[in-house]
Amino acid sequence: MNNTANLLLLLVVMLNFFILGSSRLGSNIRTIAIQGGMLSLLPVLAHGFSNHTVFLAVAAFLLKGIAIPYLLFRAVRQVHIGREIQPLFGYVPTLILGTLATAASFIFSDRLPLVAEHNLSLFVPVGLATLATGFLLLITRRKAINQVIGYLIFENGIFIFGMLLTEAMPLMVESGVLLDLLVAVFIMVIVMHQIKREFSTINIDQLTSLKE
Amino acid sequence: MKTTLLQLFLHLLLLFSLSPLLAGVIGKTKALFAGRIGPPFLQLYFDIWKLISKRLVLSRTTTWIFRVGPVTGLVVPVLAALLIPFGAIGAPISFNGDLIFFVYLFGLSRFFIASSALDTGSAFEGMGAVREVTYSCLAEPTILLSFIVLARLSGSLSLDAMFGQTLAASWHTAAPSLLLILACMFLVTLVENCRIPFDDPNTHLELTMIHEVMVLDHSGPDFGMILYGAAMKLFVLGALVVGLLVPDTTGNMALDILLFTVCMLVLAVLVGVVESTIARLRLIRIPQLLVGGMLLSFFSLILLLR
Numbered sequence: 139m140n141n142t143a144n145l146l147l148l149l150v151v152m153l154n155f156f157i158l159g160s161s162r163l164g165s166n167i168r169t170i171a172i173q174g175g176m177l178s179l180l181p182v183l184a185h186g187f188s189n190h191t192v193f194l195a196v197a198a199f200l201l202k203g204i205a206i207p208y209l210l211f212r213a214v215r216q217v218h219i220g221r222e223i224q225p226l227f228g229y230v231p232t233l234i235l236g237t238l239a240t241a242a243s244f245i246f247s248d249r250l251p252l253v254a255e256h257n258l259s260l261f262v263p264v265g266l267a268t269l270a271t272g273f274l275l276l277i278t279r280r281k282a283i284n285q286v287i288g289y290l291i292f293e294n295g296i297f298i299f300g301m302l303l304t305e306a307m308p309l310m311v312e313s314g315v316l317l318d319l320l321v322a323v324f325i326m327v328i329v330m331h332q333i334k335r336e337f338s339t340i341n342i343d344q345l346t347s348l349k350e
Numbered sequence: 351m352k353t354t355l356l357q358l359f360l361h362l363l364l365l366f367s368l369s370p371l372l373a374g375v376i377g378k379t380k381a382l383f384a385g386r387i388g389p390p391f392l393q394l395y396f397d398i399w400k401l402i403s404k405r406l407v408l409s410r411t412t413t414w415i416f417r418v419g420p421v422t423g424l425v426v427p428v429l430a431a432l433l434i435p436f437g438a439i440g441a442p443i444s445f446n447g448d449l450i451f452f453v454y455l456f457g458l459s460r461f462f463i464a465s466s467a468l469d470t471g472s473a474f475e476g477m478g479a480v481r482e483v484t485y486s487c488l489a490e491p492t493i494l495l496s497f498i499v500l501a502r503l504s505g506s507l508s509l510d511a512m513f514g515q516t517l518a519a520s521w522h523t524a525a526p527s528l529l530l531i532l533a534c535m536f537l538v539t540l541v542e543n544c545r546i547p548f549d550d551p552n553t554h555l556e557l558t559m560i561h562e563v564m565v566l567d568h569s570g571p572d573f574g575m576i577l578y579g580a581a582m583k584l585f586v587l588g589a590l591v592v593g594l595l596v597p598d599t600t601g602n603m604a605l606d607i608l609l610f611t612v613c614m615l616v617l618a619v620l621v622g623v624v625e626s627t628i629a630r631l632r633l634i635r636i637p638q639l640l641v642g643g644m645l646l647s648f649f650s651l652i653l654l655l656r
Binding site: 229240244 | 637638641645
């Protein structure tokens with residue numbers, strides 16, 4: 139069972155790399171949907187079947203795997219963009235930085251004083267690596283939609299960390315977090331639409347200068 | 351002593367007789383996908399035979415370097431094949447550190463083929479040489495990192511031991527790393543043999559082609575040598591992929607050889623399927639994919655070392 143969880147986490151890392159190296163928004167959104175869907179299996183895989191974990195898994199799947207990607211696809215259609223034209227950094231440098239960050243998080247998590255049962259599991263390093271990937275996307279991409287995707291990956295990283303605590307964390311807190319996420323994406327999509335209508339672009343570096 | 355001689359004989363027999371067949375299988379697979387009958391399985395044997403019995407035409411601008419390229423292109427894959435095991439048949443030559451020798455043997459043949467392309471003085475061939483060298487220098491770290499992972503797993507620096515008995519046990523302990531390495535090796539096999547998605551081996555008139563453009567001026571026996579050498583290179587690198595994926599041996603020599611042969615043919619079918627289903631990448635995307643492969647092998651090393 140733990141092996142399946144580890145395999146899933148490795149796939150998550152692969153998807154991180156894929157998103158860092160790909161320019162198409164459509165495939166990025168699809169990847170984030172797959173990543174979210176896979177992560178939603180984690181509570182069941184890591185802690186076995188119980189009402190708590192099954193509810194969490196189903197809720198996470200509906201939100202991360204279906205609802206949020208649907209919203210993002212709609213946003214892409216509305217603002218008519220297909221790909222990131224000019225990222226702040228090239229794709230290859232971003233990919234190299236992402237791999238270095240992943241390697242660093244694997245080495246760093248070995249140094250952490252973890253509980254014995256988490257010592258060799260991949261939860262901590264993959265969580266850290268996913269957080270780093272989210273950061274990198276937020277820093278390097280210009281399009282607002284890619285920023286939203288960076289934010290979602292960031293949240294996925296936190297979700298992986300949260301898995302270690304599922305036993306301890308009350309259900310209300312987790313469903314609250316998931317709901318917050320949905321609302322946040324909802325608002326971002328609406329805001330993006332508004333920005334597009336006002337300024338006819340969603341390049342974030344053009345939003346820094348004030349207009350009369 | 352007797353067994354090693356038998357090994358050597360079987361090794362070379364497999365290499366010399368089977369390698370052109372792989373190209374035939376790839377061609378048939380592609381033809382099947384396209385709904386054609388396609389050339390016969392033995393087409394490459396006929397081609398090589400035809401080329402060998404032709405006369406050699408040499409351009410006046412070329413020097414002796416032009417003749418060296420095809421010879422190294424033929425000899426190097428044979429030497430490299432002697433360093434790796436084919437299924438259960440162990441490597442005839444094996445010494446500590448031969449993994450570096452293996453990688454740089456291919457570097458040697460690349461150097462001479464690229465030089466012989468430059469020797470013709472044709473701008474077109476020079477362009478192909480530049481591309482070939484660029485892509486291989488991006489693929490080289492990938493294969494070296496993969497070898498380092500295997501060396502770490504087996505605790506030995508010779509290819510024979512790295513692909514030997516310990517590999518089957520390693521699949522139980524370090525499966526994720528090995529899976530990543532397998533993907534990287536397949537990628538390297540495709541790029542080193544100029545297959546789709548990196549280069550289209552069928553084109554002869556496109557500005558984006560790489561390997562084929564380097565050998566445009568070679569003719570007759572020289573071109574035959576290049577074709578045969580390329581087929582053997584595919585066989586050698588494919589044998590690495592197969593050796594990685596199927597490390598188990600049955601114990602029976604004849605069965606093992608059969609298993610290895612079938613696996614090689616399946617690999618050829620797989621390459622054919624990849625070529626039929628994927629389009630060639632744009633030229634600027636290729637380094638990106640190669641760097642991606644390099645990072646993947648690096649990541650698998652980290653995964654192993656933690």
